[in-house]
Amino acid sequence: MDPLIQRWYDLINIRSVNGRELEIAEHIAGLIRGFGLTPHFSRFDEDVEGVRPSVWTELDSGRPGKTMLLIGHIDTVDVTLENWKTNPFRATEIDGKVYGRGAMDMKGGLACLLSTLEYFAAHPERFSGKILAAFVSDEEGLSRGTYALCDEGVLKADYAVMAECRFTNAAIGFRGRYSFEVTVRGESAHASRYPRRGENALISAGKLAVAIEALPTKTHPKLVGGTWCVRYMSGGNPDTLVVPDSCYVFVDRYVVPGETSEDCIAQIRSAAADLGLADKVNVRLKPRKSPYMQSFAVPEDHELVTTLVDCYADVTGKALELAYDPSVCDSNIVAVTLGIPVVTFGPSGENLHGDNECGYPEEVLASFEIYKRMVERLLAP
Numbered sequence: 206m207d208p209l210i211q212r213w214y215d216l217i218n219i220r221s222v223n224g225r226e227l228e229i230a231e232h233i234a235g236l237i238r239g240f241g242l243t244p245h246f247s248r249f250d251e252d253v254e255g256v257r258p259s260v261w262t263e264l265d266s267g268r269p270g271k272t273m274l275l276i277g278h279i280d281t282v283d284v285t286l287e288n289w290k291t292n293p294f295r296a297t298e299i300d301g302k303v304y305g306r307g308a309m310d311m312k313g314g315l316a317c318l319l320s321t322l323e324y325f326a327a328h329p330e331r332f333s334g335k336i337l338a339a340f341v342s343d344e345e346g347l348s349r350g351t352y353a354l355c356d357e358g359v360l361k362a363d364y365a366v367m368a369e370c371r372f373t374n375a376a377i378g379f380r381g382r383y384s385f386e387v388t389v390r391g392e393s394a395h396a397s398r399y400p401r402r403g404e405n406a407l408i409s410a411g412k413l414a415v416a417i418e419a420l421p422t423k424t425h426p427k428l429v430g431g432t433w434c435v436r437y438m439s440g441g442n443p444d445t446l447v448v449p450d451s452c453y454v455f456v457d458r459y460v461v462p463g464e465t466s467e468d469c470i471a472q473i474r475s476a477a478a479d480l481g482l483a484d485k486v487n488v489r490l491k492p493r494k495s496p497y498m499q500s501f502a503v504p505e506d507h508e509l510v511t512t513l514v515d516c517y518a519d520v521t522g523k524a525l526e527l528a529y530d531p532s533v534c535d536s537n538i539v540a541v542t543l544g545i546p547v548v549t550f551g552p553s554g555e556n557l558h559g560d561n562e563c564g565y566p567e568e569v570l571a572s573f574e575i576y577k578r579m580v581e582r583l584l585a586p
């Protein structure tokens with residue numbers, strides 16, 4: 206078997222469902238040592254037992270130049286065993302497709318990154334500057350692996366390749382996402398006195414919810430626009446004869462470049478003011494431990510993008526489509542928090558996050574070749 210394909214199989218055969226990343230992290234660290242490099246472990250605060258590390262390493266050509274970051278996540282989503290036709294934790298080839306959890310998302314990409322690192326560790330004369338490689342935990346959770354590496358300040362680079370599973374179209378822009386908590390106050394009274402007495406917070410919140418979903422968003426030529434979604438509401442008490450005096454509204458907001466959380470809060474406040482609820486509404490960004498992911502788009506004529514397009518054409522003979530993704534992923538952190546232009550591209554497959562996930566061996570082989578050529582061109586000595 207091709208050693209790259211074997212590497213992919215080995216990674217699939219390690220169960221690395223989000224929350225149990227230690228074994229695959231140690232496996233990757235062992236490979237990195239085998240390349241003659243030093244693996245570094247990074248841990249996030251909530252991982253008190255230290256069993257969910259990310260692994261990173263640096264390959265220095267010894268010559269000044271730019272730095273390329275190769276990055277991918279080592280965790281997968283969980284499985285519902287009874288729905289699988291093969292053992293999800295054993296790579297199984299059927300009719301040219303390889304089945305297993307992570308076969309698509311994203312152990313083929315990890316194998317390609319590792320083999321790219323191995324290739325340049327063996328051929329340091331073929332590049333200048335540095336190659337950084339990061340294999341991060343918790344992407345399928347709260348991305349705490351990537352955020353911890355941000356806090357450590359070790360990921361500084363000029364270009365990044367996120368080896369996520371999208372082969373026929375590379376993503377160069379992503380929307381961002383915020384969540385807001387809105388509290389609408391009314392006035393309690395005995396229900397028998399309503400509506401002469403009391404002010405029903407549920408009714409006010411309902412009107413506000415409709416107004417929020419009708420709020421405009423900025424637009425982007427490729428990311429189209431943002432969205433508003435009122436995703437949860439609660440208030441009132443069915444067991445007492447009291448007019449509801451408070452209602453909680455949870456609002457999800459996808460954003461395009463140029464839309465900040467402050468803008469969104471101001472929009473919600475102005476919608477409340479238009480309904481005469483200015484002094485009855487509190488709005489805040491829902492607190493969370495890791496920062497929210499903001500939107501970004503790398504220009505289509507950026508050398509990272511054009512190099513990927515050229516290398517893809519050289520290897521596959523086809524034109525690579527450039528895509529803009531409506532959701533968020535760790536690429537948002539790389540681009541926004543770390544400020545590194547990033548392309549999201551790697552071997553793909555079928556049934557992402559679903560039962561009977563599978564990947565395509567030919568895309569694994571091609572992606573490695575494309576990554577190698579990208580490094581050779583962007584870090585040409």
Ligand SMILES: [Zn+2]
Binds near residue numbers: 278310311369370
């Ligand atoms: Zn993924």
